[in-house]
Amino acid sequence: DTEVTQTPKHLVMGMTNKKSLKCEQHMGHRAMYWYKQKAKKPPELMFVYSYEKLSINESVPSRFSPECPNSSLLNLHLHALQPEDSALYLCASSQPTSGIHEQYFGPGTRLTVT
C-alpha cells in the first residue's frame, strides 16, 4: 500500500471557524510533511515531523497548528484563518532511513476561507 489519504477533500470555512485537516499513511514511514500549494505554484513546505517530533517549522503563522498523534497520522488544526490561506494543502510521507528519499503525496485538501 503506497497510499497517503487526506480528509476532507474540500473544506470551506469562515475566518472565525476552527477546523482540522487529517492525513494518514500505512507505509511505515516515519517522516510526514504538510505543504501549502497555490495555483500554478510549487508546494511550499510548512512542517516536517520526523519520528513523531516536529523537526521543521518553516515560520508558519500560529493559526496553523500541526499535530502528529502517532506514526501513521498527521493533523493540521486551523483557526482564525485569512482569505489568503485559501490553497491546496498537501500531506506527504517518506522513510528517512531507507536511503530512498522520495516523498509520497496525498491528493490534498482544497481549502477555501471566506
Added chain:
Amino acid sequence: AQSVTQLDSQVPVFEEAPVELRCNYSSSVSVYLFWYVQYPNQGLQLLLKYLSGSTLVKGINGFEAEFNKSQTSFHLRKPSVHISDTAEYFCAVTRSNTGNQFYFGTGTSLTVIP
C-alpha cells in the same frame, strides 16, 4: 543551499511529438533528484528519481531523465507525448545527507495539443 530552476514555465507540444522539460540545480553537496507530475486537482505523483548509478533513469508513463553532473541538469524527456500527459511537472532536489527537505522548481506546465 539548494536551488532548482525550471526554465520553461509553459511548454505546448503536439500529440505524438517528443518533449524535453528542463531542470537545472545548484548544490554544494551530493543530491538526489526527482520529477513529479501533478494532474489537475490532484496531488503529486512520482515519475522517476535519480539516487546513484546509471545517469539515464526510466520512469512511469514512458518518461526518462538524464542526470548530468557537469552541467548540473536533470532534464525530463518523452519521445512521443499523449493528450493524457497534459499536466504540471515539478523537478525536485534533496540533499543526500538528510533527505528530509525537498527543494522544488517552479514547475512546467505541459500542454499537449491534439
